[in-house]
Amino acid sequence: MRVPSFPPLHVITDDRPGRDVLATVTAALSAGAPCIQVRTKHGRDRDRLTLARAVVERCREASATCIVNDRIDLALAADADGVHLGADDLPVAVARRLVATRLVGGTARDPAQARRLVAEGADYLGVGPVHATTTKDGLPAPLGLTGLRQVVQAVDVPVVAIAGITVARVAEVVEAGARGIAVIGAVADADDPATATAALLDALADAGTADGA
Ligand SMILES: Cc1ncc(COP(=O)(O)OP(=O)(O)O)c(N)n1
Ligand SMILES: Cc1nc(C(=O)O)sc1CCOP(=O)(O)O
Numbered sequence: 001m002r003v004p005s006f007p008p009l010h011v012i013t014d015d016r017p018g019r020d021v022l023a024t025v026t027a028a029l030s031a032g033a034p035c036i037q038v039r040t041k042h043g044r045d046r047d048r049l050t051l052a053r054a055v056v057e058r059c060r061e062a063s064a065t066c067i068v069n070d071r072i073d074l075a076l077a078a079d080a081d082g083v084h085l086g087a088d089d090l091p092v093a094v095a096r097r098l099v100a101t102r103l104v105g106g107t108a109r110d111p112a113q114a115r116r117l118v119a120e121g122a123d124y125l126g127v128g129p130v131h132a133t134t135t136k137d138g139l140p141a142p143l144g145l146t147g148l149r150q151v152v153q154a155v156d157v158p159v160v161a162i163a164g165i166t167v168a169r170v171a172e173v174v175e176a177g178a179r180g181i182a183v184i185g186a187v188a189d190a191d192d193p194a195t196a197t198a199a200l201l202d203a204l205a206d207a208g209t210a211d212g213a
């Protein structure tokens with residue numbers, strides 16, 4: 001693992017129209033978010049790079065980890081701490097070669113895929129959808145806690161549970177073996193993203209993930 005203490009909360013940016021991404025990132029960091037994932041699905045590459053650089057800068061100031069979703073080139077260009085890759089992105093094995101000293105995360109939906117990604121060099125896995133989500137379309141049926149647990153038991157890298165994760169669901173995913181959670185809506189849709197972030201961190205600590213671990 002390339003992060004000595006694995007960040008238990010990954011706050012993923014929400015770039016749907018009308019969202020103020022940097023305001024939400026700033027609020028989440030002010031509440032102690034240990035990791036921001038820059039996920040941008042819209043706009044020009046130049047604007048995506050500008051955003052990624054701005055998030056990296058804020059994360060550095062807050063001693064938080066910054067991971068860029070989907071794009072190895074943007075992660076390198078922004079000097080991010082890592083990259084997160086799914087089935088439609090460049091392979092984890094390629095990222096591992098290109099970003100040797102940075103974090104590489106992969107999305108896994110079952111134990112076989114999880115083992116493959118770890119063999120390719122993934123440092124951590126995002127596993128989902130654990131629950132239904134309204135934030136992303138086109139996902140397979142939720143894995144539930146049973147599916148999450150099966151993936152956790154198949155690998156020895158930290159697993160981050162994703163999709164539909166709320167404060168009320170933190171304890172059960174940690175009990176299933178997740179080392180952390182990744183959220184969009186629980187922070188981005190909150191009236192007060194800083195308070196929402198603090199509540200998620202409190203729930204993670206209560207569940208036994210101190211600074212996560
Ligand atoms: C922590 C984490 N887990 C899973 C995902 C999903 O990544 P991916 O499968 O590449 O889907 P998109 O995010 O690109 O829509 C993630 N981003 N983060
Ligand atoms: C980006 C993403 N990937 C998922 C997957 O299961 O691969 S679920 C998801 C969105 C998660 O948003 P929310 O916390 O609002 O449910």
Ligand SMILES: [Mg+2]
Pocket residue numbers: 069070084085086087088089
């Ligand atoms: Mg992706």
